[in-house]
Amino acid sequence: MFFTKVGTVVVVIVMFFGAFAVLSGLLVANNPELAGRYFSSSVGSGERIDQGLVAIFIGIAFGVVTEISRSLAKLVNRKDAN
Numbered sequence: 001m002f003f004t005k006v007g008t009v010v011v012v013i014v015m016f017f018g019a020f021a022v023l024s025g026l027l028v029a030n031n032p033e034l035a036g037r038y039f040s041s042s043v044g045s046g047e048r049i050d051q052g053l054v055a056i057f058i059g060i061a062f063g064v065v066t067e068i069s070r071s072l073a074k075l076v077n078r079k080d081a082n
Contacts, residue, residue: 001073007066014059021052 025048028034035045043051 004066004069004073007062007069011059011063011066014055014062018052018055018059021055022049023052025049025052 024038025045028038029045029049032044035048039045039048
């Protein structure tokens with residue numbers, strides 16, 4: 001159950017940073033000067049949005065795995081109680 005709880009915390013962190021990346025990419029999309037100021041020189045606003053979406057999708061996949069782990073642990077505990 002320890003890894004399920006750690007996985008849940010990791011999912012929340014990954015989803016937060018992914019959402020932040022998408023939001024920051026959208027906010028500076030209309031102004032390339034801001035993108036150059038706030039992002040590294042090799043990353044534009046479109047790449048920042050793409051990176052954020054990838055992080056969100058990884059977070060969703062990892063979240064599904066942690067939910068499966070949680071439900072299997074409950075199922076095993078229920079069978080052990082009988």
